[in-house]
Amino acid sequence: MSESLLAVRNVSKAFKGVQALAGLEIEVRRGEILGLVGPNGSGKSTLINVVSGHYPADAGSILFEGRELRGVAPHRIARAGIARTYQIPRPFGQLTVLENVALPPMFGGSRSSGPRPNTRRSAGSNSPASPPRRGCVPMP
Amino acid sequence: MRGELFAVLTLAVTFVAATIVLNTPIDGGPGVYLSAVAIPRLAPSPSGTFYLLSLALAVGTVWLAYAVHRSRFGTGLFAIHDDEEVAEVMGVPTYRFKLAAFALSCALAGLAGGIHGVFVSYVTVAETFSGSTALYVILMAALGGTRHWLGPAVGAAAVTTLLYAFTTSDFAVAGRAAVGLIFILVILFLPQGILGGFARR
Numbered sequence: 001m002s003e004s005l006l007a008v009r010n011v012s013k014a015f016k017g018v019q020a021l022a023g024l025e026i027e028v029r030r031g032e033i034l035g036l037v038g039p040n041g042s043g044k045s046t047l048i049n050v051v052s053g054h055y056p057a058d059a060g061s062i063l064f065e066g067r068e069l070r071g072v073a074p075h076r077i078a079r080a081g082i083a084r085t086y087q088i089p090r091p092f093g094q095l096t097v098l099e100n101v102a103l104p105p106m107f108g109g110s111r112s113s114g115p116r117p118n119t120r121r122s123a124g125s126n127s128p129a130s131p132p133r134r135g136c137v138p139m140p
Numbered sequence: 141m142r143g144e145l146f147a148v149l150t151l152a153v154t155f156v157a158a159t160i161v162l163n164t165p166i167d168g169g170p171g172v173y174l175s176a177v178a179i180p181r182l183a184p185s186p187s188g189t190f191y192l193l194s195l196a197l198a199v200g201t202v203w204l205a206y207a208v209h210r211s212r213f214g215t216g217l218f219a220i221h222d223d224e225e226v227a228e229v230m231g232v233p234t235y236r237f238k239l240a241a242f243a244l245s246c247a248l249a250g251l252a253g254g255i256h257g258v259f260v261s262y263v264t265v266a267e268t269f270s271g272s273t274a275l276y277v278i279l280m281a282a283l284g285g286t287r288h289w290l291g292p293a294v295g296a297a298a299v300t301t302l303l304y305a306f307t308t309s310d311f312a313v314a315g316r317a318a319v320g321l322i323f324i325l326v327i328l329f330l331p332q333g334i335l336g337g338f339a340r341r
Contacts, residue, residue: 020318042301050227052227053229054225054228060165073228073235074228074229075228075230075231075232075233075234077228077229078229078230079231083228086226090223090226091220092219092222092223092226093222093223093229094221094222094287095215095218095222097221098219099215103215103219103230103232104230104231106212106215107212107216107230107231107232107233108230108231109231
């Protein structure tokens with residue numbers, strides 16, 4: 001149906017002796033809303049951190065729009081179009097609210113996807129015409 | 141390398157550089173006379189020339205601080221200060237920005253040092269690499285406020301006025317002690333600096 005946007009192939013990540021991700025395979029298609037479900041310590045956050053480049057993956061491949069993200073600096077991954085938030089919010093404490101909101105599109109806004117969105121505009125106008133497929137992926 | 145470790149290391153580099161200069165022909169032992177360096181005639185007197193040069197550099201530096209503060213580069217730097225990890229993940233090229241900030245700071249310090257060196261006309265290792273020089277600069281920024289573009293300038297004016305007020309009297313040592321005391325008080329009670337209360341922008 002819709003094309004693959006993000007493909008995580010055989011990704012592994014270990015912290016010293018703890019294997020957080022072992023041969024993980026996930027595919028996210030364009031327009032899809034996908035949830036990760038799993039108990040504490042099953043590697044949900046680790047996956048987010050690996051895809052956003054905060055942690056380097058030990059093995060495997062992460063393809064976003066056909067481009068390899070593994071080994072790419074986190075700020076370049078953000079610029080490619082991967083945005084993330086934090087479970088416990090980590091705002092920039094000394095920046096204003098507007099600056100906090102404006103900063104990600106200012107730096108992470110993908111250059112290839114046309115004009116940058118006006119950060120003062122309310123959200124919602126960019127939603128796709130057809131309702132996206134929604135799903136859940138259980139973590140092992 | 142980040143935070144306190146980086147700060148301590150940059151201070152330590154001063155002493156490494158001092159040792160190298162002291163033990164190589166760069167210094168030659170007692171110090172270097174710069175009186176042979178020609179002073180451009182911008183004003184009728186040499187001191188007037190130095191004043192104009194310093195004034196131009198000061199105005200240029202404040203303008204640069206303002207420009208950086210208002211720019212995308214400045215926003216990125218403030219974000220790095222708040223949370224470097226998040227800034228990187230949000231798309232701020234942290235390494236490049238830090239390198240650029242470091243280079244910019246070094247360039248300004250180098251320009252100021254060039255004018256100062258010719259002004260005092262005789263440079264020694266002990267004077268040039270003294271720890272208090274670095275300390276005064278940090279105090280100026282901390283006192284004025286590091287998150288306002290005018291902060292370091294306000295701090296510099298205050299610290300310099302204070303130091304000269306004591307130097308001209310018989311209490312030069314008391315002046316240094318006062319500066320140390322102010323440094324401690326500022327860190328404890330005024331961590332945002334004098335201009336810290338003024339909202340950014």
